[in-house]
Amino acid sequence: MTDYPFVPSDVALYRRMVSDTSTGDMLDQQTWDDLLLADYSAELARETSIFGQQELHRRLYADDDVSASSARVRALLADDAARKKLQTATQDLRRADREISETLFGEPLPAAPCWVPLLAWLPVAFLMSAVAALATGWPLLWVVALVLWLSLCAIQVRYHEAVQEWACVLNTVQQMLRAQSLLAWEDAGQAGKLNRRLSRSLLASMPGFSDYADWLFLKNVRHYFHSRDTVRDNLGFLRSSFERIATLDADLALARHLSRTPRYCWAEQGDEVMLSQVVHPLLAGAAPLTVGMAQQGLFISGQNGIGKSTLLRAVGLNLITARAFGFCYASRAVTPLLPVYASMQNEDALGSGESFYMAELRRGKELLEQAARRPAIFIIDEIFRGTNYLESVSAAAAVLHTLAQQGRVLVASHHVVLASLLSDCLRPWRLSREGEHWQLTPGVLLDTNGLTLLTERGFDPAITTKAVGFARRVGATLGGPASISAGADEVDQRA
Structure with a gap:
């Protein structure tokens, strides 16, 4: 399975959402760069979903008590069968192609506008006006039907990008809930029910029919607002699910890493x-x-x-x-x-x-x-x-x-x-x-090699000899540091 390539800023979002800014982090960005922690994190997070990657990143920065996580990782290392079972239950998380910590831990999702319930009646009004226009031929009814059709198109165009992006976010949320159900935790039933509430109807998901349902009945737009309200109403449960799934996936990544270290x-x-x-x-x-x-x-x-x-x-x-x-x-x-x-x-x-x-x-x-x-x-x-x-x-x-x-x-x-x-x-x-x-x-x-390397790296010996002379003059000017004089003598002998 090929993991989705998340950029570093996506991986870092969870830490930024939940970190306590009053106490600060246990390292900073330059330390991250200087110690090559990006390369280390990439090695650590092989075969790991975005959930586990984000939790590993958070732990590297956080001031946590590691005794509990260490005990969990040790238990996973000691039980290959349990580790493989958990990895099977969570492997579909690696298909997630959207980061959702910003949705769950960031700014609250806005409530659906008050006019959203009217969206169910707009297609009905359009169909009735179109049928009446066909039956009577009245121009006014054709105008009404046209206005209603243009309204349907305008709403679809207005929310098209938001609907598409939210569908990707929702897919990751549902993958998380499905994994929680497969893990058979005590709240697996609640996760399953919430997953079904966030799913579109079977008819609306059918190829071909879904296009008509979306453009004529605004099924995708209505589902967008409904599912967003459902996520907002269940935010506490979803945050808890995210934390538990991310913790488990990170622990599995560490156990997998140590098993081959x-x-x-x-x-x-x-x-x-x-x-x-x-x-x-x-x-x-x-x-x-x-x-x-x-x-x-x-x-x-x-x-x-x-x-x-x-x-x-x-x-x-x-x-x-x-x-x-x-x-x-x-x-x-x-x-x-x-x-x-x-x-x-x-x-x-x-x-x-x-x-x-x-x-x-x-x-x-x-x-x-x-x-x-x-x-x-x-x-x-x-x-x-x-x-x-x-x-x-x-x-x-x-x-x-x-x-x-x-x-x-x-x-x-x-x-x-x-x-x-x-x-x-x-x-x-x-x-x-x-x-x-x-x-x-x-x-x-005591024995430096900075000037010796001039000759070893292909410089003309005359350059090395000249550098030795300058080194002695610099040493005399600065009081003759032992390191310079020692190095100069060594280069002089080799040159």
Whole structure:
């Protein structure tokens, strides 16, 4: 079965309809983008209807108690027969091609106009006037018949698009109610009755006859107003149905996902962060790493291309899944249930005239505002790269130090001098690779490779030698940072 391709804005609608704006979400849009959560969500929601997709999306943002959902998912994982039975009962939900959370949880549906009951008499009046005109030949009766016919056409044209769109919405509502009946829940009978009330008559659904019924008797328009009133009158029941169906479909998606995931564990709640043998679920054959963070945050250094950004994304994603779903992609996990905010890929915004550095400043200010509201975990990659070295280090130190006072900070940077400036709040660790294995060890990077990569990437050796000379001059001007001189010596030897 091919799933209907819903756009991200449709998937996000349910969360926006029901989220509590007074408390805020546990992550924001830039964190969603920086941690590649769209790709992760797409993988998570394979073979899942729009109901389950929307509930999974809501959980990723929400501050929920995950103990109940974790218990349900564990039960589904332990009982293959029950899981397959539930998947069979809900599989038709994947045929839904309309998002209905906005209809059920958004602005109230308007009541039908007071003239709607007259629609049943308008076709009768037209037929009677037409028959009388044929029998008598009176011109006035022909005029009346013509006016009534044009009225029927005008009403049909006026509501044609609304009727068509509502038919799609109603089809999804009825698929939800049918699934509820198949699941044999205690209110399955009520769901079945409501489903029948929302259905059109058998004659009105017959091909050919339905066209005459719609254009001559306005059956589609009358059903549009009647069914809309029925939905409005039963809104409480339909909202409850939506929540239960979405919850079940999301739980099935998680159980299905974990059943084919080679490495995962159920997270323990604690004040520290401990991810043992953690991996990123989107990377096939990813090398596991162990990451620990107590009250102090971490400063990660490492050579270019070593995988610092991947490590940050793996940690950030696992912290989010622990809070939202109760599991991590690790052998053991202890995590606090804190919001996660990331700053990893700020970009120029040509449309608004925002430069790269301005985008970094805006994001830094947003993170400080989040930290002022409540404790959080901040995942940051190379903050303030858009200005000169001295100002970059100074601004980064000020912002990171402040964030570390309010929450936990996990930052990766090539400015290793930040490790000493922030030693009171961030523990320095360096990421390195031995063959195919990655490891984190205490300390900061000493052997940089930024200039070495010039030659390795095809630059003329003369360019590399010239870059080494400039590096030494820059190092002397700035007081000779160890990282620059060490890197320059290494490049000089290789060049």
